[in-house]
Amino acid sequence: MNHLEANELLAALSLDAVDEREREEIEAHVSECPKCRSELDGYMDVATALGNSVEPIPEGLWNSISSHIYDADDGSEPSPSIVTGIVPIEVAAFRRRRARISTKPLLATMGTVAAAIIVVLAVSLSDASSHVSNLQRQLASSNYIVTAALSTPGHTLVDLESSSKQDVAQFVLLPDGRGYLVSSELPALSSDRTYQLWGLINGTPISIGLMGANPSKVTFTVSGAKPSVLGVTVEPSGGSPTPTNAMVASGTFAD
Amino acid sequence: MQDISEASDAQLVTSIGRYSEVALAEVYRRHGGAVYGLARRVLNNSAEAEDVTQEVFLRLWNQPDRFDPLRGTLRSFLLAQSHARAVDAIRSLNARRAREMKDAVKVARGSYDMQHEVWDLSLADKVTRALEELPEEERRVIQLAYFEGYTYVKVAEILNQPEGTVKSRIRTGMRRMRSVLNEAGVQGAET
Numbered sequence: 111m112n113h114l115e116a117n118e119l120l121a122a123l124s125l126d127a128v129d130e131r132e133r134e135e136i137e138a139h140v141s142e143c144p145k146c147r148s149e150l151d152g153y154m155d156v157a158t159a160l161g162n163s164v165e166p167i168p169e170g171l172w173n174s175i176s177s178h179i180y181d182a183d184d185g186s187e188p189s190p191s192i193v194t195g196i197v198p199i200e201v202a203a204f205r206r207r208r209a210r211i212s213t214k215p216l217l218a219t220m221g222t223v224a225a226a227i228i229v230v231l232a233v234s235l236s237d238a239s240s241h242v243s244n245l246q247r248q249l250a251s252s253n254y255i256v257t258a259a260l261s262t263p264g265h266t267l268v269d270l271e272s273s274s275k276q277d278v279a280q281f282v283l284l285p286d287g288r289g290y291l292v293s294s295e296l297p298a299l300s301s302d303r304t305y306q307l308w309g310l311i312n313g314t315p316i317s318i319g320l321m322g323a324n325p326s327k328v329t330f331t332v333s334g335a336k337p338s339v340l341g342v343t344v345e346p347s348g349g350s351p352t353p354t355n356a357m358v359a360s361g362t363f364a365d
Numbered sequence: 366m367q368d369i370s371e372a373s374d375a376q377l378v379t380s381i382g383r384y385s386e387v388a389l390a391e392v393y394r395r396h397g398g399a400v401y402g403l404a405r406r407v408l409n410n411s412a413e414a415e416d417v418t419q420e421v422f423l424r425l426w427n428q429p430d431r432f433d434p435l436r437g438t439l440r441s442f443l444l445a446q447s448h449a450r451a452v453d454a455i456r457s458l459n460a461r462r463a464r465e466m467k468d469a470v471k472v473a474r475g476s477y478d479m480q481h482e483v484w485d486l487s488l489a490d491k492v493t494r495a496l497e498e499l500p501e502e503e504r505r506v507i508q509l510a511y512f513e514g515y516t517y518v519k520v521a522e523i524l525n526q527p528e529g530t531v532k533s534r535i536r537t538g539m540r541r542m543r544s545v546l547n548e549a550g551v552q553g554a555e556t
Binding site for chain 2: 118119120121122124125126127128129151152153154155156157158159160161162166167168171172174175176178179288329
């Protein structure tokens with residue numbers, strides 16, 4: 111589906127008024143076309159307003175939902191988002207860990223770290239092992255986002271250096287707290303390991319999220335206190351609540 | 366410790382990722398009525414709307430990573446999920462059998478009365494007014510597509526109009542709606 115064909119159907123897509131094949135083709139185009147993405151977001155706003163009619167919720171519905179929430183929970187990892195590529199890595203990390211151990215000991219261990227982690231709203235990562243077509247769309251989307259971030263007034267660049275003082279990764283942080291991986295030369299890890307990104311806040315390392323074994327795309331949002339330092343460690347694939355290894359790279363935010 | 370009722374939607378989703386039922390309950394409290402309301406409007410059936418609502422919240426519980434705070438609000442995300450699932454249901458063979466084409470047209474013409482069903486009268490008033498300001502032919506295609514769950518191809522068939530005309534009217538109508546809603550200060554689904 112070319113640009114014109116997709117563009118003509120954006121409004122219909124926002125109303126779910128296209129068939130499945132058209133939906134897939136339009137979404138594939140939108141993931142690579144910032145203009146259409148922006149236009150679709152505008153139509154989605156209208157669709158949301160149209161559907162935003164609140165009604166009294168039937169009694170007992172919440173009880174039904176809450177009684178089913180663990181039915182389908184098999185501990186499997188969440189699948190990557192198809193269109194946006196945004197995967198909150200805190201979510202992924204916690205859910206992977208939960209698949210191996212029970213929740214209560216984990217939460218006890220997390221303690222204050224869990225409370226502090228609230229600064230992290232969402233992080234995305236790439237999963238290069240599968241979903242190739244998704245990754246291609248995500249990459250195109252990511253490149254656009256990073257380019258836009260680098261053009262945003264007030265952005266801050268953070269270069270992360272290895273212990274041998276070589277630049278191995280660069281992040282950009284926007285004034286509103288959104289941050290992105292610009293480039294990475296971190297070597298690929300084995301599949302049972304992952305890079306984990308940390309922010310140093312008041313001297314305490316706070317997990318920002320997992321970067322995967324071969325980082326290519328990381329998106330995160332930080333609210334509240336801004337970290338003074340970004341650091342990366344190598345951790346088990348599920349991530350760690352606190353660093354278990356020395357930083358392989360770190361960088362300081364310029365004031 | 367932050368009061369759960371003061372947490373942002375994005376923070377709640379992060380907590381849901383850590384299996385916080387309290388966070389899911391808070392999201393349900395904030396948005397459950399809207400999710401259910403839209404499903405009921407599309408399906409015109411309370412029991413099926415409850416099923417859709419349950420599916421939407423269980424999906425958020427199992428796959429919270431699908432919400433992208435950079436693309437829109439949580440309300441917008443949940444409503445899109447609710448609408449898509451309601452439309453899927455209504456397009457199923459059994460649901461389709463129950464609907465005669467002429468009845469659908471009649472419903473689209475005559476029964477749209479948002480003001481009696483919504484709680485948020487201010488927003489409802491703005492949306493109703495924006496719809497009323499649309500030319501009749503644009504309003505009808507949007508209502509058939511969004512509230513009746515028809516594809517634009519089916520809408521064209523029902524109204525005996527070329528598909529290109531229906532596509533164009535949906536697009537023009539949505540643009541007009543957006544302009545009117547923006548002027549009225551309605552930004553997506555901010556809560």
